[in-house]
Structures are given as structure tokens and as C-alpha cells.
Amino acid sequence: MSSTARFVFPVVFVSAFLLNACSKGEAEGKPAFEVIAKVNEQEIQANELSSALARSAAQGVPEGAALERLIDQELMVQRARERRLDRDPRVLQSFEAAQREILARAYLEQVTEQIAPPGDAEIAAFYAANPELFARRRIYSLQELEIRIPEERFGELERLSARAEGLHEVKEWLAREQIEFRHATAVKPAEQLPLESLKGFARMKDGQMVLSRTGAGALLVHLVTSREQPLDEAAARPMIERYLLNARKSALAKAEVERLRDGARIEYAPAAPAVQQAASPSQ
Template sequence: MYLTTDTKEFRASNAFANLRVAAVAAAVVALVLTGCGDGKKSDKASQTAAKVNKEEITVHQINFVLQHQQGLKPEQAEAAGKQVLERLIEQELAVQKAQELKIDRDPRVVQQIEAAKREIISRAYVERIGDAIAKPTNDEIAKYYNEKPALFKDRRIYSLQEVAIEARREQFAQIREKLQNSKNMTDFAEFLKANDIKFTGNQAVRAAEQLPLAGLDAISRMKDGDSAISQTPAGLTVLFLVGSRSQPVDEEHARPAIEAFLTNQRKSEMVQKDLKGLRDAAKIEYVGKFAEGAASAAAASSAATLAPTAHEAPASAALNASDISKGMGLK
């Protein structure tokens, strides 16, 4: 989109989905435990789902996999648990054979294992920092709702046409003038063709939350039939607002998304502050070719790369497609 700017996005709360997955996982645990014995066996035995040669696959391993499967329904629990178990058996067989062949000692494999370990540990630390974040108050949620009318009470669904034009700077004035005088995009496109100006076009229907947050206010001020033009490295981009329709979201339905966004925003800020403090307190020495420009590179790096909740790019996560149809009660 022509107004795209790096912005923090926010995602609607997945609390209900997580609760449902947890419930399904618990159901699978119960099912597996029921089939594991008569209660007289040890707790260790009751947690064993299968034995592969001398190694055991436990219910906890199945549970862990199921917790990461979104959209699983309770009635699918038993079948899902069995499928996961079969995959774990195949995985264990592959691991045992790899160990037999000493693949686990391959330098490349060891390096990958260490990299994954570091990633998991560092993210766990970041998540622990975020656990201390206080939830936003009702007043803070209401304030954000009122400050973003284009996302909520004045929310619209936009039908947009975008034209990316390859043009030289000396052609800009002519193109802008023709755009102002064109009746529609077809008329404007014919002008570009006639003047051998290369362009590509696309059309889409986008809800307010699917547009870049930095440009949403400007787009929300456009009326049906309006157009906007912006400069790009390759030339110009023209945006036509073909039409729009109102589809507001009241504060009650927007509350979960706003609460999630404000919480995630605070987590990101705290993580960045904490990592900056760690950097300042640490003795970091760049060596060799990495010493050149190290200061500027360090300043440009963002602690948000470790944060699980801070993202840059589209503003769509305010109310994503799933939220619109489910969490926000819209059709």
C-alpha cells in the first residue's frame, strides 16, 4: 500500500483459542491415561504412551505437540492424540538411527542444536520479562478506542485500486495533472498506455485494520472516487478509492483486541529497555571486520527482534480476519 510505514502492529487476544487447545490437550491426557493401566502401576508407567526399542514416548510429549495445534476441537482429541503419537514414534526411530550413525555429532547438526537452544532460552527470558506487565486499565482501553475512530467507531471496508508507475522525475508533473483530470482509473490507465509509461495495477477489498496503521487516517479521510499519489523509488504509486461501506465496531467488541495490543506494546517496550540495560552494562568488543561500523549497527538493531509480541509492518493485527468474523461479532 502506498502509505506503508514501519509501525507496530497488534494482535487480537487468543485467550479463548488457547483455553480450548489446553482443554483438548487435557482430554487427550485423560484418554491416554485411561488406556495405560488399572491405576496400580507407577506414575511413570501411566505417563508412557509407547516404547520404541528402549526409549519411551510420554503423554507429556503428546500434550506438548497438541498445545501448538490451533483450531483443534474436543471431539478430535482422541484421533489427534493417536496421530501425534505415530509421528513421535517415527521421529524417535529417526533419532535412534541418526545416533547410531553418529549424525548427532556432525558439526553442522551440533551447531543447529546450539542455535536452537540459544533461541529458546533467550525467548523464554523475554517472555518472563513480559509476565510482569500490568494489564491496561478500562480507562486506557477506552482512551485508545476513542483515539482510533478509523479502526473502530468509524471503521470502513474499502474497495481500493492501486497503480504502481515506473516514471522519471520529469514525467511526474504530467502524470499528476492527468490524474486530477481523469474520470476514473480506466481513463488514467489509457493515458499511461498512450504515453508508453509502464505500470502495474491491482485491486483489493480491505477492512480498516488490514491497512497500514500509519496511513489509515489519511485513507479514512478519502471519499469514494478520490485518489492519492505518492512518490516511490521507481516512480509513483496511485491509490484509487473505488468505494467503501461503514462497518463500525463498538468498544465492547473491540476491547479484547485493544487490551492485547496495549499489553503487547508494553511488553515490547520493557524488553527493549531491559536489553538496552544489559547492553550498557556488558563489555562488548567487536573484532576484525565486524569492528567497522559496529556502533551504528548496534544502534540500528532493535530489541524487538527477541520480543514475542512486538511486530513491525502492517497494522492489520488490530482486528484480523478471524477477529472480524468471530471475536468482533461481525459477518
Template sequence: MLLLAAAAVALSACGGKPRDANTQIAAKVNREEISVHQVNYFLQRQGAVAPDQVDAAGRQTLEALVDQEVAVQAAIEQKLDRDPMVVQSLEAARRELLARAYAERLAQSVSPPTPQEVKQYYDSKPALFARRRLYTLVDTAIEATPEQQKPIEAQMPTTRGTADVSLVLRQAGVRFGSRRTTIGAEALPLHAVDAMAALNEGQSLLVGGPRDAHIYTVIETRPAPLNLEEARGAIENFLIAERRRTALEQQIKALRSNARIEYRGRFAQPASAPATPVATTAPATPVAAAASAVQPDTSPVDNAVALEERSRSLTKTTYPNK
């Protein structure tokens, strides 16, 4: 908060000379005002700012808001705010924000795990902590349905090395691509950690998905244990995330049971049909939870261009072999 206050003071100056130390207006764009509170809001979403970067971050954020404001004014002048698709998008964003706010409010009521619960979880997952390993492996991504994955998975225990894996995949007629990497046990899907720990060098494990799968072939392993104190923060974050997910699922289930829900038209379904599960995502492992606990926005202003650029930066899996 002190950093935000410093940014507000910096923004009240122009060319180093204060105009109005008490003003809450950071800038005016035609007849519209951009307030210091708006700047502070977007600065806060960016996360921690180094003290020597407060002024630069505040001004950069303000310039981004000015860019956004001139675009908004141009859109309103062209009556884009009345365009059916824009109206629908605004309503969808409103609904998403309200649902997220409800989930966040519910999450605040979740109690943190006790030291005993943290210790119990640590002891129950030796492959993640006390006997944690670093794996140098070949990660082979395959493009295959669950039905196609079954016969491939059945042959994994008999394979020895990547050449055998490639032969199995070519015989199965699926597309695949491989890369060599070194990862810790926490980077694996949680349900695969114990199975990977049981593998020797040269052995492989298939981890399936709804549309594709990964085959991990172990090249080399080395011990990299974590003691309880090193793992405590990650375990706490993971258990809190799990409790929040469970609490939200239970609450949504209760709300659905008390709501009058009618499916009509092409969405009509029998009353006995299962309800669609709540789309929630939990961190894969406790250590991964520590990294995903805080995800500050990197852009001070979310817009279509920024989202498009982010999506382009994502690395896509390729399947060069068949």
C-alpha cells in the same frame, strides 16, 4: 488441562484394553521411549481440541512423534548429530528459544491497560472504530525502491481511477500487479488509516515500503462502525502488545549498554555507529492484534519438511505488468 488428561488416558490403552493405567510411557521406538508428557506438550501447542477429537488428536500426535523418533535415530546412526551444520543449527535453535523465553517472561510483567486507557485509544482513532469503513478497492502492488516511489506518490492526488494509476506506473517503468478486494480499515497499515478515510471514490493512496509499495484505489466505501464494547478486546490486545514491545526494546537497550560489545574483523565499526535495532513486530492495528494474539502451531512436530510445505503455501505477489 482436562482435555490433555483425557488424551493421556486414551494413549495408555491399546486396542481398547488398558495395559497400565499409571504408565507415563506412550510408546517405545527401539530402545527409546516417548512419554505421555511429550504428547501432551505438542497437544497443548496445537491449541483447543474439541472433546470428541481428544482421542484422535492424541493418537495423531503420538504417530507424528514416532515418525520423528525413527528419523532422529536414523540421523544419530549416521552421525548427523556431529555434522557441523547440524550442530550449528541446534545451537541457533537453543539460543532462539532462550531469547524467546526471556521475552515471554518479561512480557508477563506488563500490566494490562485500564478501562480509561482503552476508552482514550478508542476516541483517538475514530477511523478505526466510531467512523470505521469497509473499502472495496483495487490494491496495486508495485516493485519500486523508496526513491522510485517518491515521484509516483507525488502524482497520486491527481489520478482518478485505476487507468490513471496504471498510466503513471507505466511511465515510471516499474513492474506492478493489481487485484480487487474488500477490506476493513483495520486491515490497513496503522499509519495509513486516517489518510484512507479522507479519500473519495476513485482516489488513490500510495503506502510505501523498503523494496515495494502498494497503491490503494478506492472503488466504493460503506460505513461499518464498531462501538466501544465491540472494540474493547481488540484494543486491549493491541495496547498490551505495544507495551510488551516497548518493554522488550527498553530492556534490550539497557542490557546492551551494560554489556561489553566489541565488533571485529569485517564487522568492525566506529564506536559512534548506531546499534542495530531490536527486530520486533507489532500488530498493524488494534483489530489485527486480536487475530494475532494467539497463534497456535498447526503441526504437532516442527521439522524441515513441515516448514517447507508452509512456505510453499504462502501466496506471493506477482508483478505481471511493466
């Protein structure tokens, strides 16, 4: 493995380093935001804290913890600059990759931000077309076995799971055969299951097991119990709006990328035919 491949930065650190390089590298013309802390005379401004909070909102990071994280990052950035790491070719390569990803994401967000929300008729149609999610919604108590089994032994596992009286029989057989597996339990409402698999789950009866192939081997799902907990259209409306809006944004983003590719001249190196095939959205 090359040294470049080994040199991996945490995304948050790279982003912070990039933002520092852009907003603090120039002494003149800095935006007049409130200063909330100083680290060795270097200011941390309110807009930086707002950005940090937005990035970590899903993790529930409180404002105080986010500020302390910014202070830690600033200390590391200052030491990195002292050691001229901001001139290291590997660091610059990481900067360029992070900048490319950030700019591409920002462009697609701008392209899709004006999408109109779904109307009442569209929401009602989606509600009616997906009773497993709403009118007949269930809460599923599941046990799952992720099994790393060779392809040639999948048939054995399939026959065993079809006649087994419970998950314990399958686990005992896997242990005897020294086949690696991981056991997990979960309680999931219908909306947390993959939409393409939901109709299959809705047909399952309590106690039933279903086996499917995966890239790593197999997945055995045991429906322990389930209970109905329907949602009426009014309660489901926010969920449907988010789903339809995100679907529209994804479709528009895909169409925009295809439009850009159609209008561009893209030339692949002769040594990269596999990359060309994988990169083409039409294949």
C-alpha cells in the same frame, strides 16, 4: 556461498531435534508423563504433544495430525542419529543458533509476563483517540498494485495515477512499458490495516487511488468501496486490551535489552564496523 550458509533446517525440525536431545538423550530422570505413542521403542509423551499443539495452534492443526507429525519427526531423528548427524558441526551450529533464540525469547517472555493489564480509563482514552478504528470503523474493499518501478520513473507513474480514471489505465500503461507489477484484491476491516496508515485510509473516498513509495518500487492502492461498521467501547475492549498489553510488553522488552547492553562489556572486531552500527539499538 559457503556450505554452512546452504545448510538450513526447518525451525520445527530443529526444535524437535533439540527437544529430543534434551528430554530423550538421558535414560534416567525422565519426567513421568503419559506415553501416547512409541516409535521403534522410543516414547512420545503427552507433554511433547501439548508443546507441538501450542506451536501449531495458529495453523489450526488438529491433535491427530500433530501426533502424526511428531511420529514422522521421531523417525527422521532416529535415522539422523544413526548417521551421526547430531555430531555434524553444521548441525551443532544450527542447534546453538536455535537454542540461543529459544532462550532469549523465553527470557523476555518471563520478564514481561507480569505486566498489569490496562485499566478502564486507559481503554476509554484509546477508544476516544482512535475513532477510525472504532466509532467510525469502516470495512474497506481494496485493489493493490505492487509495482517494481525504477526510482527515476516514479514521477511518471505518479502523474499517470493522478489523472487516471481507473486502475485499468495504470495496468495498461505498466504492461506497455514492460514494468513488472502484481495485482491483489482484499477486503479488510480497519483493524487489519497498519495503524500509522489508518487515518489516511479513513480520509479516502470510494474510487480514489493513492500511490506511495516502497523499498521495491511503489504501491498503488485503489479503494473500490467501503462501508461503515462501528464498534462500541464494550465490543472493542478485548481488542484494545490486547493492543495495549502487547505495546507494554514490547516497550518493556526493548527497555530490558537496552538495560542489559548498558551493563555489559561488548567488544566488536575491527573488521565489523557496519555490524556494530546496525546492532546498536540507539541508532
